[in-house]
Amino acid sequence: MLKFTVKMASTALLLAIASPLVAQDAAAPGPNTVVATVNGTEITLGQMIISRSQLPPQYQQLPDDVLFDGVLDQLIQQQVLADTLEADPTRVTIALQNERRGLLAGEVINSVVEEAMTDEAIQAIYDELVLGAGPAQEFNASHILVETEEESAAVVARLNAGEAFADLARELSLDPGSGANGGELGWFGLGMMVPPFEQAVSDLEVGAVSDPVQTQFGWHIIQLNDKRDMVPPTLEEVREELESQVRQNAIEDLLSGLLDAAVVVRPEDGAFDPSVLLNLGLLSE
Numbered sequence: 180m181l182k183f184t185v186k187m188a189s190t191a192l193l194l195a196i197a198s199p200l201v202a203q204d205a206a207a208p209g210p211n212t213v214v215a216t217v218n219g220t221e222i223t224l225g226q227m228i229i230s231r232s233q234l235p236p237q238y239q240q241l242p243d244d245v246l247f248d249g250v251l252d253q254l255i256q257q258q259v260l261a262d263t264l265e266a267d268p269t270r271v272t273i274a275l276q277n278e279r280r281g282l283l284a285g286e287v288i289n290s291v292v293e294e295a296m297t298d299e300a301i302q303a304i305y306d307e308l309v310l311g312a313g314p315a316q317e318f319n320a321s322h323i324l325v326e327t328e329e330e331s332a333a334v335v336a337r338l339n340a341g342e343a344f345a346d347l348a349r350e351l352s353l354d355p356g357s358g359a360n361g362g363e364l365g366w367f368g369l370g371m372m373v374p375p376f377e378q379a380v381s382d383l384e385v386g387a388v389s390d391p392v393q394t395q396f397g398w399h400i401i402q403l404n405d406k407r408d409m410v411p412p413t414l415e416e417v418r419e420e421l422e423s424q425v426r427q428n429a430i431e432d433l434l435s436g437l438l439d440a441a442v443v444v445r446p447e448d449g450a451f452d453p454s455v456l457l458n459l460g461l462l463s464e
Contacts, residue, residue, distance in 0.1 A: 215251060217258040222251070230254060270462040288430055295429035296422060304421045304428075305414045314408040315369065318380050321362035323347055323400045324354040331391035331398035338388060344402050353397060362402070368409060376401065 210225025230250050231239075238246070267275075321344060325331050334347055345361025352358030369377060376399060379392045383403035392399045414421070455461075 215255060217255055218262050220258055220262070222254050222258065226254060227251060268462075270459075273462065288433070291433050292426050292429050296425055300425050301418065301421045302414065304424050305417070308421075308424065309411050309414075309417065314411070316406055317366050317368040317409050318403060319366050319405040320364050320380050320383075321345070321348060321402045321404060322354070322357065322364060322376075323352045323362055324358075324397050325351060325400075326353065326397050328391060328393070328398055331400055334400050335388075335391065338400070344388065363404075 208224055210223060210228070212224040213221045214224055214227060215222045227247070227250050230253065231246055234246075234250075238249075241249070323334055323344070325334060330351075334351060337347060338344060345363075348358050348360075348362030352362060354362075357364050369381075371377075372380070373394045373396075375392050375394050379389045379399075379401050380403060383389055383401065385403055385405055387403055389399075389401040389403075392401060
């Protein structure tokens with residue numbers, strides 16, 4: 180990509196070229212309003228608007244007059260370079276085809292998502308996913324983590340003999356964070372722990388201690404200190420996630436219907452070596 184350049188003093192000639200063209204459309208400029216020409220090729224206001232919208236964020240903050248001159252300068256440079264080619268290279272033609280397909284698809288998706296993104300749709304998703312799931316629980320637990328099953332059995336034996344859970348956690352646990360706090364893990368909800376640990380916690384009554392539980396981290400002896408129902412988040416607190424779900428549902432529904440109605444012919448298995456996608460040399464033929 181050409182380096183985006185801003186030339187304050189050197190734009191006089193370009194502005195002189197552009198001024199008569201701008202003047203004739205000044206009353207009602209539109210996307211096809213011609214701002215400049217390069218060897219007879221027109222550069223339009225619409226092209227400049229798109230180019231400005233695609234600039235990196237650090238350039239978007241520049242003053243409007245600086246950006247106008249800079250964008251115009253960039254497009255003129257690009258056109259001068261493009262004019263040196265007698266024909267479009269194959270890779271450029273194909274890239275433009277892909278770009279056009281992607282932009283048109285994006286227009287359809289944006290339209291469908293905009294139509295689907297209503298307060299009613301967001302409320303329905305909230306009712307289904309948040310309120311419909313029922314009250315979730317969170318747990319306060321402690322654990323002692325050891326390396327082997329034999330070590331975990333020895334911990335259970337010492338607990339049964341009356342030793343304090345917190346003391347054993349400080350002495351034996353391989354989890355340095357919770358071990359120093361007597362095994363305390365604090366409050367956590369479902370999905371925050373690995374499945375075997377989570378299942379063991381869910382099965383415990385408050386105050387009870389689990390049998391040894393194996394995870395990829397080792398062997399755990401778990402004590403459930405307390406549990407409580409979680410207050411569900413308000414709609415506004417999870418609006419961003421709800422909007423994402425509405426967007427995803429709208430796109431999936433659209434694609435499902437279109438693909439069901441489309442006639443799609445795919446290659447037979449083995450018709451192409453998948454590594455052919457690495458062969459950029461094909462685009463030079």
